[in-house]
Amino acid sequence: MNVRTVTELVATYGATRGGLIAMLEEIQHDHGYLPEDVLRQLAAATSRSLVDIYGIATFYKAFTLAPRGRHVITVCLGTACHVRGAPRIVGEFERLLAIKAGDTTADGEFTLETVNCLGACALGPIVVADGRYFSNVSTTEVADILARTRAGVDAADPGKTERDIPMCVRCPRCEHSLLDPSRALDGHPSIRLDSAFDGVRGWVRLSSLYGSRSTDAEYGAPEGVAAEYFCPHCHARLTGPPRCAECDAPLLRISVRGGGVFLRCSRSGCNERFLDVRGPGAPAEPPRGLPAESART
Numbered sequence: 001m002n003v004r005t006v007t008e009l010v011a012t013y014g015a016t017r018g019g020l021i022a023m024l025e026e027i028q029h030d031h032g033y034l035p036e037d038v039l040r041q042l043a044a045a046t047s048r049s050l051v052d053i054y055g056i057a058t059f060y061k062a063f064t065l066a067p068r069g070r071h072v073i074t075v076c077l078g079t080a081c082h083v084r085g086a087p088r089i090v091g092e093f094e095r096l097l098a099i100k101a102g103d104t105t106a107d108g109e110f111t112l113e114t115v116n117c118l119g120a121c122a123l124g125p126i127v128v129a130d131g132r133y134f135s136n137v138s139t140t141e142v143a144d145i146l147a148r149t150r151a152g153v154d155a156a157d158p159g160k161t162e163r164d165i166p167m168c169v170r171c172p173r174c175e176h177s178l179l180d181p182s183r184a185l186d187g188h189p190s191i192r193l194d195s196a197f198d199g200v201r202g203w204v205r206l207s208s209l210y211g212s213r214s215t216d217a218e219y220g221a222p223e224g225v226a227a228e229y230f231c232p233h234c235h236a237r238l239t240g241p242p243r244c245a246e247c248d249a250p251l252l253r254i255s256v257r258g259g260g261v262f263l264r265c266s267r268s269g270c271n272e273r274f275l276d277v278r279g280p281g282a283p284a285e286p287p288r289g290l291p292a293e294s295a296r297t
């Protein structure tokens, strides 16, 4: 993997607060966490105090200062999942992994985290393993989820869970819902966005089911062409870093209710996507009133 230097990052993003957030995202993407020595380099290169840098890094729970495991298991402990037995699911993961929630196994294989709500309450308890949703999870399924995750969730049979999860999404800048109940895709409200490519602008609708590639567009981008996406309410650009691991195109980035981010490659024909739900109740983007440059690049 090509790990960018702090000098390269500062040249790309600048030393504004929004630029700092974007650089922290890039550093975490490259290293898996925010190493202290890199944060010190960042402070020096941006003429910011280390306290400032740590202030941002610790405010957003999407950032982590400690190395995480190769696989990340997140269990929803929101009210709906809680009453359906999520605490027992957490307990079973803790028992099988011999760690407590929030910890990483000694071999660096698994990190176990909890989150407050993932916006799929009717399908709880919800577990997310390396970005893949598992719904209606029971304690008897926990060992299987661990085995599948160890094998690589994408290689494992996704079974019932891949396409069954509706996401409640909103604009990371103005926080308006991006769901359009008036036009359904896959039987659920579609995600309504504006898009542009090669000077052509129009509306686009994406399926709100995680795992589905269903789309409807006024003008569809040709295969291999990356489109830009915008919020239809505040017109914020929703594509930017981090870039697609498969094809290096910018990623569409929108917020998921409960604290999380849905990332999807902007290039037509690329299937790369990721649902990031790191951290309990984590604001995965600047909340209203704070700079949102990292989502607007």
Ligand code: FES
Residues within 6 Å of the ligand: 076, 077, 078, 079, 080, 081, 082, 116, 117, 118, 119, 120, 121, 122, 124, 126
């Ligand atoms: S409470 Fe778990 S998805 Fe909402």
